[in-house]
Amino acid sequence: MSDRLINELSHELLHFFNGLSSWESSVVRNSDLSVSEAHALEVLGQFGRMNMKSMAQKLGVTTGTTTVTVDRLEKKDYARRESIREDRRVNLISLTEKGCRAFDEHNKFHLTLTEQMISALSEEESNRLLTILKKINSEIF
């Protein structure tokens, strides 16, 4: 594979990633949530109710850290803990009404950004991008 392609692509990917990052953090800054709280909200919104351990795994942090994050989300009424009969050690975490609304709201920002991107591309290119991302996501991430 040509070095030129690798280098250029790496450079554009970095630019793209940095663009997404600063866009995301400006959205979060304008919200009621900290970065880690927002991340937790996304995970809960996307994957639904889950216990602390798998939440910690999805977030890539320890369960201790997750406990603190969930405490804060609970205090702000974005999430709740529920215990289950089958295993009294376990807490299932899920979004409250308010949490769901915040997740939807956040999602709208994502959709808006996606629309912006699409409008910079032809319809054919947009479809190609979708195909390409699906491949990369399923094979690498």
Place this chain on the structure above:
Amino acid sequence: MSDRLINELSHELLHFFNGLSSWESSVVRNSDLSVSEAHALEVLGQFGRMNMKSMAQKLGVTTGTTTVTVDRLEKKDYARRESIREDRRVNLISLTEKGCRAFDEHNKFHLTLTEQMISALSEEESNRLLTILKKINSEIF
């Protein structure tokens, strides 16, 4: 533009972004640097010597935060401050030898990831991805 395309693309973009994020943070965790230090190193490596203000802008944080980050990079001998005659308020920040090596090292990781992505795609798709990213980067980010 079709809702289906927007939704799917948004979803894949989020997945892609999360994949990149956790990949990046695992690389950083295995290094001598914190996330913000690594970010600063990237900016300095990519854009070269600059003053605190423009560095803060590139990083998307305040100059106060940047001062602290540069302090740490300086202490670890990754970066240095240089003053200039023309304006004694100004410090120009640049990478040391060690900083340059770390930047190159970090860059190698990026190239490796890029190669992985390319190997999941056909040559045509890789070129298409480059074209698409260039468009998005120049028009949106």
Place this chain on the structure above:
DNA sequence: ATAATATTATTTGATATTAAAAATATTTTA
């Protein structure tokens, strides 16, 4: 059934990181 082991979540103590405000230093401009 009991004892040993494993799992899940929380708490604690120590650092690291961050943003924002206040203080200081310097340059530019009127």
Place this chain on the structure above:
DNA sequence: TAAAATATTTTTAATATCAAATAATATTAT
């Protein structure tokens, strides 16, 4: 030169993180 603008540092308070210890509960082996 005095005032305004700019750049930086310091300080403060909030947040984030981890590792280790603890508590509660489940599971497994004897």
